[in-house]
Amino acid sequence: MEGTLHAAIDALDAERLRGRRTMKWSRYPADVLPAWVAEMDYPLAPAVHRAVRDALQRDDLGYPEPDGLAEAFAGWAQRAQGWTPDPALAVPVADVMAGLEAALRVLTAPGDGVVIATPAYPPFFALLDDLGRRAVPWPLRDADSGWQLDLDGLNAGLVAGARAVLLCSPHNPVGRVWSADELRAVARIAERHGVPVVSDEVHAPLLATGARFTPFATVSDNSVTVTSISKGWNVPGLKCALLVAQPATAHVAAAVPERERLRPSVPGVEASIAVWTDDGGWLDAVRSYLDRTRAELAAWAREHPRVRTHPGQAGYLAWLDLRATGLGDDPAAVLLDRARVALNPGHTFTRRAADGHGCVRLNHGTSLPLLREVFARIDGVLE
Numbered sequence: 001m002e003g004t005l006h007a008a009i010d011a012l013d014a015e016r017l018r019g020r021r022t023m024k025w026s027r028y029p030a031d032v033l034p035a036w037v038a039e040m041d042y043p044l045a046p047a048v049h050r051a052v053r054d055a056l057q058r059d060d061l062g063y064p065e066p067d068g069l070a071e072a073f074a075g076w077a078q079r080a081q082g083w084t085p086d087p088a089l090a091v092p093v094a095d096v097m098a099g100l101e102a103a104l105r106v107l108t109a110p111g112d113g114v115v116i117a118t119p120a121y122p123p124f125f126a127l128l129d130d131l132g133r134r135a136v137p138w139p140l141r142d143a144d145s146g147w148q149l150d151l152d153g154l155n156a157g158l159v160a161g162a163r164a165v166l167l168c169s170p171h172n173p174v175g176r177v178w179s180a181d182e183l184r185a186v187a188r189i190a191e192r193h194g195v196p197v198v199s200d201e202v203h204a205p206l207l208a209t210g211a212r213f214t215p216f217a218t219v220s221d222n223s224v225t226v227t228s229i230s231k232g233w234n235v236p237g238l239k240c241a242l243l244v245a246q247p248a249t250a251h252v253a254a255a256v257p258e259r260e261r262l263r264p265s266v267p268g269v270e271a272s273i274a275v276w277t278d279d280g281g282w283l284d285a286v287r288s289y290l291d292r293t294r295a296e297l298a299a300w301a302r303e304h305p306r307v308r309t310h311p312g313q314a315g316y317l318a319w320l321d322l323r324a325t326g327l328g329d330d331p332a333a334v335l336l337d338r339a340r341v342a343l344n345p346g347h348t349f350t351r352r353a354a355d356g357h358g359c360v361r362l363n364h365g366t367s368l369p370l371l372r373e374v375f376a377r378i379d380g381v382l383e
Helices: 002-010 046-057 069-081 096-107 122-131 151-159 180-193 247-255 266-277 282-302 331-338 368-382
Strands: 090-093 113-118 134-139 141-143 146-148 164-168 197-200 223-228 241-245 317-321 359-363
Touching (some): 069 241, 096 223, 096 241, 134 151, 331 368
Antiparallel strands (some): 317 359
């Protein structure tokens, strides 16, 4: 699988990719190389193709009956993460954001503060605004050794009255995999203040070689996990996720209304069961390719001392600090205009726009030839 898939990825053609109807390749003009929204360019897993094709051949696109979905995830989580969640405490939802919304509606009240490690996935802020909750920024520490959690900052946010922690693990956009010790420290602080942790773990399947992932549920019972195959197997359009509660948060799962449980798609349910059961080695092959794109990014960054970044430990997203390059507060706009490369602007990942000025998020989940073209275009502006 690895050799075949890597060869197919290397052969990806930008002109053909522009024929896709997904957001990444259709949002910008044809002369722009997209390295922004979080979707990969890679061919789908054969197991996904089979599951979706089988559903279509059965004319099976009615309301979902997700029998076996939670059990399939529990089996995968035990094999891949050493965690055995209780399928009875897992409920289907349309996507990760729907699961986070369902959990926060139960665990917090309008006006409550929710602590979020920043820079953060921009829809987190929009979700809290829509729910009438307050985002309490918890800035990560940019140390020479890499991104770190500021535990004193977390404690300060909870002392000030925040009523929940929304954790992104592994973290989007910086790509950190939080260690078991870091997560235990977060759990101790949260438990001291009697607040739950809602953990978005959708990027966890895409670990870099040598990285070790710890599910938050294994360090704290007062938590809810939301996950999906959407990032790991690159199928956000199939719409299927799981909200997984713990015994202490079983009321959260029970409160998810029937209308929310009916929103996953039948192909999404079938594809999830298929890859969580056996994806034929596709995920391992993608992970090894992403090792190569991370290495390419690291090599490029070493040649540009004015670009500050840290090696990612999971996923295909990277946070680039370009403040020393002279590209101004919004380098994404400059690079779109002058390099014809689309990146995510850093100011959208913070509650205060100024905190993200001079930064961008880059998606390296593409082929090495296309990634090198992205870097070559950026070089033309930096030079």
